[in-house]
Amino acid sequence: MGKVVLGVTVGVAVAVCAVAALVVGRRVRSRKKWKRVVGVLKELEESCETTVGRLRQVVDAMAVEMHAGLASEGGSKLKMLLTFVDNLPSGSEKGIFYALDLGGTNFRVLRVELGGQRSELDPDVEQQPIPEQLMTGRSEDLFDFIASSLHRFVEKGNDSVQSSIMKELGFTFSFPVKQTSVSSGVLIKWTKAFAIKDMVGKEVAGALQQALDRKGLNMRVAVLVNDTVGTLALGHYHDADTVAAVIIGTGTNACYWERTDAIIKCQGLLTTSGGMVVNMEWGNFWSSHLPRTSYDIDLDAESPNPNDQGFEKMISGMYLGDIVRRVILRMSEESDVFGPVSSRLYVPFALRTPAMAAMHEDDSPELTKVAKILEDVLDISGVPLKVRKLVVKICDVVTRRAARLAAAGIVGILKKIGRDGSGGITGGRSRSDIKMRRTAVAVEGSLYTQYTMFREYLHEALHEILGEDIARHVVINVTEDGSGTGAALLAASHSSSGSVDNIQLV
Numbered sequence: 300m301g302k303v304v305l306g307v308t309v310g311v312a313v314a315v316c317a318v319a320a321l322v323v324g325r326r327v328r329s330r331k332k333w334k335r336v337v338g339v340l341k342e343l344e345e346s347c348e349t350t351v352g353r354l355r356q357v358v359d360a361m362a363v364e365m366h367a368g369l370a371s372e373g374g375s376k377l378k379m380l381l382t383f384v385d386n387l388p389s390g391s392e393k394g395i396f397y398a399l400d401l402g403g404t405n406f407r408v409l410r411v412e413l414g415g416q417r418s419e420l421d422p423d424v425e426q427q428p429i430p431e432q433l434m435t436g437r438s439e440d441l442f443d444f445i446a447s448s449l450h451r452f453v454e455k456g457n458d459s460v461q462s463s464i465m466k467e468l469g470f471t472f473s474f475p476v477k478q479t480s481v482s483s484g485v486l487i488k489w490t491k492a493f494a495i496k497d498m499v500g501k502e503v504a505g506a507l508q509q510a511l512d513r514k515g516l517n518m519r520v521a522v523l524v525n526d527t528v529g530t531l532a533l534g535h536y537h538d539a540d541t542v543a544a545v546i547i548g549t550g551t552n553a554c555y556w557e558r559t560d561a562i563i564k565c566q567g568l569l570t571t572s573g574g575m576v577v578n579m580e581w582g583n584f585w586s587s588h589l590p591r592t593s594y595d596i597d598l599d600a601e602s603p604n605p606n607d608q609g610f611e612k613m614i615s616g617m618y619l620g621d622i623v624r625r626v627i628l629r630m631s632e633e634s635d636v637f638g639p640v641s642s643r644l645y646v647p648f649a650l651r652t653p654a655m656a657a658m659h660e661d662d663s664p665e666l667t668k669v670a671k672i673l674e675d676v677l678d679i680s681g682v683p684l685k686v687r688k689l690v691v692k693i694c695d696v697v698t699r700r701a702a703r704l705a706a707a708g709i710v711g712i713l714k715k716i717g718r719d720g721s722g723g724i725t726g727g728r729s730r731s732d733i734k735m736r737r738t739a740v741a742v743e744g745s746l747y748t749q750y751t752m753f754r755e756y757l758h759e760a761l762h763e764i765l766g767e768d769i770a771r772h773v774v775i776n777v778t779e780d781g782s783g784t785g786a787a788l789l790a791a792s793h794s795s796s797g798s799v800d801n802i803q804l805v
C-alpha cells in the first residue's frame with residue numbers, strides 16, 4: 300500500500316515537473332517571440348527616422364529638384380508643369396462664374412456669385428457619379444454627358460441657358476495635362492478609373508467646348524486647371540499672402556507661385572504679373588535622403604506603377620494603411636503574437652487609412668477600437684493589450700514619418716522661393732539678416748483635415764525645421780473645396796476682360 304502511495308507521489312511529482320518545464324519553456328519561447336516582434340518594431344522605427352537633420356536634407360533636395368525641373372524638360376522627377384495661370388484671385392472679382400470639377404468617381408458642377416471685396420463664397424454645388432461605362436468609352440460621350448449635366452444645372456438656376464451674355468467656366472481636370480495656355484492643354488495620360496483611348500494626346504478644354512456648343516450653352520472654358528491650382532486660387536482669394544497649395548488626400552501634390560524668369564526651360568516667357576503658378580506633381584519627388592523601408596520597397600514593387608510616385612507612396616492616404624498592414628503581416632509571420640496568420644493580412648489595401656487612423660487615435664484605456672478594427676478588418680481576434688499597443692505604435696511611426704516628410708516638402712517650396720528665412724538655395728545671408736514676410740500655404744485633403752495626429756505631426760515638424768522665429772511667419776490655411784470653387788475664381792480672374800492675352804512667348 301505504502302509502495303503504491305509512494306509511486307503515486309513520485310508520479311505526481313514528475314508530472315508537476317514536466318508541466319512546470321513546459322510552462323517555463325513556453326514562457327521562454329514566447330518571450331523570445333515577443334523580443335523578435337519588438338525587434339521588428341525597432342527596425343521600423345530606425346528606418347523611418349526623420350531627425351531634423353534628415354528633414355533638412357529632404358528640404359534641400361526638394362528645392363534642388365524643383366530647380367532642375369524648371370531648368371529643363373525631364374531634368375528632374377518633378378515635372379514642374381507650367382499652368383499659364385499668371386494671376387490669382389484678389390477678392391475684387393465680380394459676377395457669376397461656373398466650374399466643372401472632374402477628377403474622380405464623382406464630378407461636380409458649381410455656380411459662384413462674386414460680389415467683390417473678398418465676399419463670402421457660398422457656391423451652389425451639384426455632385427453626381429460618372430457612369431462607369433463613360434469612363435472607358437468615347438470622349439464625345441463623356442463630354443456630352445458633362446455638358447448635359449451643366450445644361451440642366453444652369454436651367455435650374457436663375458440664369459438663362461442661351462443668355463446673350465457669355466458665361467465663363469473654370470474646368471478642373473485632375474489628370475496630367477500638358478498645358479499650352481491657361482485654357483488649353485493636351486491629355487498626357489489617364490489615371491484612376493479612366494481609360495478613354497481616343498482622348499489621350501487631345502485638347503481637353505477644346506473637347507469640352509465643342510460639347511458645350513453642341514448643347515447650345517453660351518459658355519466659354521476660361522481656364523483649365525488641376526485641383527492644386529484651384530486650391531491655391533481659393534487660398535489666395537481668402538489670404539493674399541498665399542504662395543503655395545498642397546493637397547494631401549488619396550494622393551498628394553503641390554503647386555506654388557514662381558517668378559517667370561526662374562522658369563528657365565521656357566525662355567522668353569513673359570507675363571504681366573512676372574509670375575506663374577507651377578504644378579509640381581510632387582508625388583513623384585525622389586531623393587536618397589528619404590527614409591525608405593523594406594515595406595516601401597515591396598509596396599512599390601507590387602504596385603501598378605513601380606518606380607513612380609515615390610513621395611506619394613510614403614505620404615498619402617492611399618498607402619499609409621497598407622504600409623501598416625505589411626508591418627503587422629511580418630510580425631505575424633515571425634511570431635504568434637497575433638495568433639495564427641490571418642489570410643486578410645495578405646490582401647493588398649485590406650487596411651484602409653481611415654481605419655488605421657481610428658486605431659492610432661483610440662484613446663480608450665483598453666484600446667477597444669483597435670481590438671474591433673483588428674477583428675472586423677483583419678480577422679485578428681483576442682490579442683492582448685500589449686499587442687494592441689504595439690499596433691498603435693506602428694500606426695504612429697508610419698504616420699509621423701509621412702507628416703514630417705510632407706512638412707519637409709512644404710519647407711522645400713518655401714526655400715525655393717526664399718521664404719524659409721535662409722536666403723534661398725544659394726544661401727549666403729544668415730537667418731537674422733532676413734526680414735521674413737508673412738507666408739501662407741493653402742492645404743486641402745482629408746488626410747490633413749480628418750487625421751488630427753497627422754496634422755499635429757506636420758505642424759510640429761514645420762516648427763522644428765524652420766525654427767520658432769521663422770515658423771511664426773508661416774501660416775497654414777485649410778481651404779474647403781478649392782478644386783471646384785478655385786476654378787470658378789480663376790475663371791473670374793482670367794475672364795475675357797482679363798489677362799489671357801497677357802502671356803507671351805517671345
Ligand code: ADP
Binds near residue numbers: 548616652743749
Ligand atoms: P481625394 O484626395 O480623393 O480628392 P480627400 O481629400 O477627401 O479626397 O481624401 C480622401 C483620402 O483621405 C482617403 O482615400 C483616405 O485615405 C484619407 N482619409 C479620409 N478620411 C480619413 C480619416 N478620417 N483619417 C485618415 N485618413 C482619411
Ligand code: MG
Binds near residue numbers: 526548782
Ligand atoms: Mg480632392
